[in-house]
Amino acid sequence: MQAWAAVAGTVVQLSGPLLAKKANGTVKILSLKSEVENGDTLVTEKNTYAMLRFIDNSEITLRPASTMTIENFSFDKGKPEGDQAHFNLVKGGLRSITGLLGQRNEEKFSLKTPAATIGIRGTTFIVEYVAPDEAPALASARRFLGASTAALAPDSLPPAPLQLAQMAQPLLPAGGTRPAGLYVQVVAGQINVSNGGGGLNFSAGxxxxxxxxTLPPIVLPANPGLQFTPPPAFSAAANPAAQANPGSDSGKGKAVDCEVR
Known part of the structure; x- marks a missing residue:
């Protein structure tokens, strides 16, 4: 008998193939209006952006070549004590927009990555994890840290958030390739990034x-080359009725799933 998995959200925008590896080992090819469930590991192909709208009206948009697991998502509008939103970004990147759960129980949201865990404070943020390809990756990261902070005098304050956001040129090391690690950008609100090396809050901009x-998060003085450019259609509301009434069935269509065994 197959175990029941709770529905966490729906695919509302899609630009290419999106796979869901189910907790029972099966794999599904998802389409627009397909449901995603607790335990699903979602995988986008190299040219695929995928926008997911969760039952609390939050949104996560996966960038191409990304893998994310919905570890535990639970939301009931009338039972805030049961809120849970825990995700694991295995590779690639995403944009997250807070919904009702994050607004009323921000401490119940977490996004794990291979380098650190992210918590929210009423937030829209972008995150990308660059996986190491070889052993020298950490040495490259240390060189990048030195170059990134050289512009800040030891006795000076870091640039204000708006100054950081307005710096036009991406901050890249020689050769134009970013070293391995986790990169974050806060569009609105605040996030906390923490790991074994320490923790740091990041604000809008x-x-x-x-x-x-093992190394703590740092603030970068400019955009390190983060680019998040989903198709223009992703900016439009995919389901205005759901925006107004999260968790309702209005505007819900039939999902077409293809299961691969």
């Missing part, structure tokens, strides 16, 4: 970098 699980 700031960029951050975490080289590994």
């Amino acid at each position: 700031q960029f951050g970098y975490v080289p590994s699980t």
